[in-house]
Amino acid sequence: MHKKSNEPIVILIPAKNEVNTVGQIVSTIKTRLALQVIVIDDASTDKTASMARAAGAIVLPLPFSLGAWGAIQTGLRYAFKHGFNTAITMDADGQHRADSIPALLAPLASGQCDVVIGAYPERGSFLRQFAWSFFRFVSGVTLSDLTSGLRAYNRTAIKLLASSNATLLDYQDMGVLILLQKAKLHVSEIPILMYSRIDGHSRIFSSWWAVSQYMLHTGILCIARFKHNKRKKT
Amino acid sequence: MSYQLTSAILGLFLAGTILWLIRRDHLHSRHALWWFLLALIVMFLGIFPSIIDWIATQLGVNYPPTLLFILGMGMILVKVISIDLHQSSLERKMRRLAQRLAMLEGEKSIISTTNDGNKQIN
Numbered sequence: 001m002h003k004k005s006n007e008p009i010v011i012l013i014p015a016k017n018e019v020n021t022v023g024q025i026v027s028t029i030k031t032r033l034a035l036q037v038i039v040i041d042d043a044s045t046d047k048t049a050s051m052a053r054a055a056g057a058i059v060l061p062l063p064f065s066l067g068a069w070g071a072i073q074t075g076l077r078y079a080f081k082h083g084f085n086t087a088i089t090m091d092a093d094g095q096h097r098a099d100s101i102p103a104l105l106a107p108l109a110s111g112q113c114d115v116v117i118g119a120y121p122e123r124g125s126f127l128r129q130f131a132w133s134f135f136r137f138v139s140g141v142t143l144s145d146l147t148s149g150l151r152a153y154n155r156t157a158i159k160l161l162a163s164s165n166a167t168l169l170d171y172q173d174m175g176v177l178i179l180l181q182k183a184k185l186h187v188s189e190i191p192i193l194m195y196s197r198i199d200g201h202s203r204i205f206s207s208w209w210a211v212s213q214y215m216l217h218t219g220i221l222c223i224a225r226f227k228h229n230k231r232k233k234t
Numbered sequence: 235m236s237y238q239l240t241s242a243i244l245g246l247f248l249a250g251t252i253l254w255l256i257r258r259d260h261l262h263s264r265h266a267l268w269w270f271l272l273a274l275i276v277m278f279l280g281i282f283p284s285i286i287d288w289i290a291t292q293l294g295v296n297y298p299p300t301l302l303f304i305l306g307m308g309m310i311l312v313k314v315i316s317i318d319l320h321q322s323s324l325e326r327k328m329r330r331l332a333q334r335l336a337m338l339e340g341e342k343s344i345i346s347t348t349n350d351g352n353k354q355i356n
Contacts (some may be wrong), residue, residue, distance in 0.1 A: 040336065053343075060340040063332050074333040078340065167326045 245280015
């Protein structure tokens with residue numbers, strides 16, 4: 001098998017009201033790695049978009065909020081359309097280090113897998129761990145960190161996730177993993193270090209109400225896709 | 235006043251309202267067919283309510299009104315599910331559209347910056 005080239009590479013950062021962190025993240029990546037950075041502005045009400053633009057990112061401004069996954073998919077569609085062979089997604093809240101990116105790229109470059117997830121499974125309360133075990137059991141996904149936002153996708157994965165089959169998902173976690181699994185793409189995990197968030201808090205685990213909504217939503221998603229064949233056409 | 239007259243008035247009124255809405259173009263033609271058929275059924279059953287009794291006896295239903303309620307609720311359920319299906323497909327389209335818009339705006343900003351200055355993006 002010939003070695004696949006994983007360039008050009010693009011970094012996708014979905015951001016909603018992250019004015020305090022987004023500029024620094026973009027400029028760190030730009031100076032250290034010299035990669036194309038795209039910030040998807042999920043209808044922020046502050047100056048997130050202009051900060052990102054000033055730091056040298058291309059900004060894709062959504063007209064209204066589509067949520068974390070909707071924003072990431074915008075970036076993936078852009079990456080697919082513009083011929084990028086690798087897309088790396090990162091959170092805009094400063095949790096992920098730019099130094100972790102080369103480690104993510106290595107397994108993709110060798111062609112042994114389609115998606116690499118930067119995993120930090122130790123985090124999370126007992127309750128969250130318990131919920132994850134349940135989701136793992138129902139969906140058959142065997143990864144340890146189900147919600148990590150630091151991921152690298154190759155062109156095959158970008159194409160799959162940019163399709164309209166993935167449009168009605170709400171988070172970049174179980175639904176996406178199940179889609180990848182059904183399409184028989186290889187997903188691997190590598191351990192990474194994470195900063196605690198510079199600013200802000202988890203969008204999913206923000207309040208009890210949000211948590212229960214998320215749990216219910218993901219639970220239903222897992223059960224619905226349980227041994228159920230994905231429609232082939234896009 | 236006999237119950238036949240009451241049901242006939244109700245049936246005609248309902249059917250009339252539906253037909254009026256269809257004629258005024260308030261309903262998309264896809265929905266109009268469903269509602270047109272419904273209007274006909276309502277009108278027919280309103281004028282000849284004893285048809286329900288006859289069908290119920292044929293189907294072995296002891297108390298005819300339950301048949302009416304079950305059929306009615308069944309039709310409402312079908313309609314509501316079809317609305318949710320339609321709603322989901324609209325949601326999918328709307329999200330794709332918003333994403334497309336964001337992509338276009340991003341592309342436009344690249345073009346304008348490369349045209350304005352010599353700033354190279356890529």
